[in-house]
Amino acid sequence: MSVRTMIEAGRFENKMEITALDRRTRRNQRAAYRAESMRLEQNLRAALEIEFKMLGNLKANECWRLAWEFGHSCGLSEVAYYYEELQGLVTK
Numbered sequence: 413m414s415v416r417t418m419i420e421a422g423r424f425e426n427k428m429e430i431t432a433l434d435r436r437t438r439r440n441q442r443a444a445y446r447a448e449s450m451r452l453e454q455n456l457r458a459a460l461e462i463e464f465k466m467l468g469n470l471k472a473n474e475c476w477r478l479a480w481e482f483g484h485s486c487g488l489s490e491v492a493y494y495y496e497e498l499q500g501l502v503t504k
Contacts, residue, residue, distance in 0.1 A: 415459045419488045424456045453480075456488060464499045471502040 418424065426449045432438040457476050466472040475498045483490030 415456070415463050415492050416489065418459060419456075419492060424452045424488055426452055456491070460492060460495045464496060465503070466499055469502065475499050475502055 426445060428441075428445045428448050430438060430441045430445055432441050460476070460479075461467050461469075461472055466475060469475075475495060478498055479491050479495035483492075483494040
C-alpha cells in the first residue's frame with residue numbers, strides 16, 4: 413500500500429479527542445494527544461523513507477525537514493508530495 417493511500421485512509425490521523433473539563437485531566441489528554449501526533453508523524457516519515465528507498469541515506473533528515481516545513485500546513489498529502497520531489501533531487 414502506498415503512503416498516499418495510507419494518508420487517504422487516515423492511517424496517520426490523530427483520532428484522539430480532548431474532552432475533559434477539569435484542568436488536570438485536560439492537560440494529561442493534551443500531552444497524550446501530542447505524543448500520539450509525534451508517533452504518527454514518525455510513522456509517516458518511516459513509511460516515506462521505505463517507499464522512496466531513503467533508509468540510511470545521509471540526506472534523509474534534510475529531505476524530511478524540508479518536506480515537513482513546506483507541506484505540513486496544507487496536510488500530509490503535501491508533505492508526501494514534497495518528500496517525493498526532494499528525494500528525487502537527493503538520489504539522482
